[in-house]
Amino acid sequence: MVQQVNKKFMKFTKNQIDRYSRQIILKKIGTVGQKKLLKSSVLIVGAGGLGSPIAIYLTALGVGKIGIIDKDNVEISNLSRQIIFTTNDVKKKKSSTAINKLKKINPDIQLEPFNKKLTIKNINQIAKSFDIIVDGSDNFRTRFLINDYCLMKKKILVSGAISKFEGQVYTFNFSKKKSPCLRCFIPQIPNNPDIDNCEHEGIIGTLGGLIGSIQANEIIKEILGIGESLCGYILIVDGLKLTFRKVKLNKRKNCYCHDKIK
Numbered sequence: 001m002v003q004q005v006n007k008k009f010m011k012f013t014k015n016q017i018d019r020y021s022r023q024i025i026l027k028k029i030g031t032v033g034q035k036k037l038l039k040s041s042v043l044i045v046g047a048g049g050l051g052s053p054i055a056i057y058l059t060a061l062g063v064g065k066i067g068i069i070d071k072d073n074v075e076i077s078n079l080s081r082q083i084i085f086t087t088n089d090v091k092k093k094k095s096s097t098a099i100n101k102l103k104k105i106n107p108d109i110q111l112e113p114f115n116k117k118l119t120i121k122n123i124n125q126i127a128k129s130f131d132i133i134v135d136g137s138d139n140f141r142t143r144f145l146i147n148d149y150c151l152m153k154k155k156i157l158v159s160g161a162i163s164k165f166e167g168q169v170y171t172f173n174f175s176k177k178k179s180p181c182l183r184c185f186i187p188q189i190p191n192n193p194d195i196d197n198c199e200h201e202g203i204i205g206t207l208g209g210l211i212g213s214i215q216a217n218e219i220i221k222e223i224l225g226i227g228e229s230l231c232g233y234i235l236i237v238d239g240l241k242l243t244f245r246k247v248k249l250n251k252r253k254n255c256y257c258h259d260k261i262k
């Protein structure tokens with residue numbers, strides 16, 4: 001038994017064993033789980049209030065390949081919640097600036113920036129090589145685009161949303177036939193699909209940390225197949241009352257997306 005464990009350890013470098021030691025000693029992760037993490041790939045859509053903590057945690061704990069797509073440059077109004085950026089980053093491209101920071105946190109993994117807008121034309125080319133897609137975007141047009149793509153390609157989607165003092169998390173595992181989708185919950189695309197809620201309604205920065213960390217945690221669970229998947233539920237977080245409610249979300253009959261994409 002000891003020999004087996006040693007053999008598994010042999011495949012890690014000394015640096016990797018040190019770096020990931022606090023996770024490797026967890027029974028639910030171990031060397032096998034850490035290898036799974038290092039072999040997994042996650043595309044983060046949006047380097048914002050959610051994307052910042054998601055990217056930092058996934059990088060630090062050794063998800064092997066991480067991509068970040070965001071078309072924007074850093075603005076000073078981003079800095080109250082987008083904790084991966086500093087004042088010196090204002091006007092720089094978000095994706096490549098974030099990736100450069102992440103390389104310093106963990107040079108052991110593959111990091112790829114996409115300084116562009118995610119569109120129906122480029123989504124497959126960008127997302128096809130990633131196992132899991134994380135939605136940290138700020139508008140419904142992008143949210144629906146990612147939802148429809150992940151459903152079509154049967155990829156796992158971990159989605160988060162924040163506004164004011166509240167947030168929501170959804171996990172859709174489209175490899176499961178019973179998985180609901182975003183359109184099961186929000187059937188109609190809202191009137192202003194490009195609206196940025198943060199800009200119009202305001203946001204307290206800590207909600208990005210709360211919800212983004214939960215998203216990162218859900219991604220780890222999905223990669224490792226541990227714990228209870230959030231798939232089939234919405235987590236609703238109220239930062240003022242400090243309540244966390246898990247509400248059942250069933251696959252809806254006559255869902256446009258499920259009917260159209262099979």
Ligand SMILES: [Zn+2]
Nearest residue numbers: 181184255258
């Ligand atoms: Zn649906």
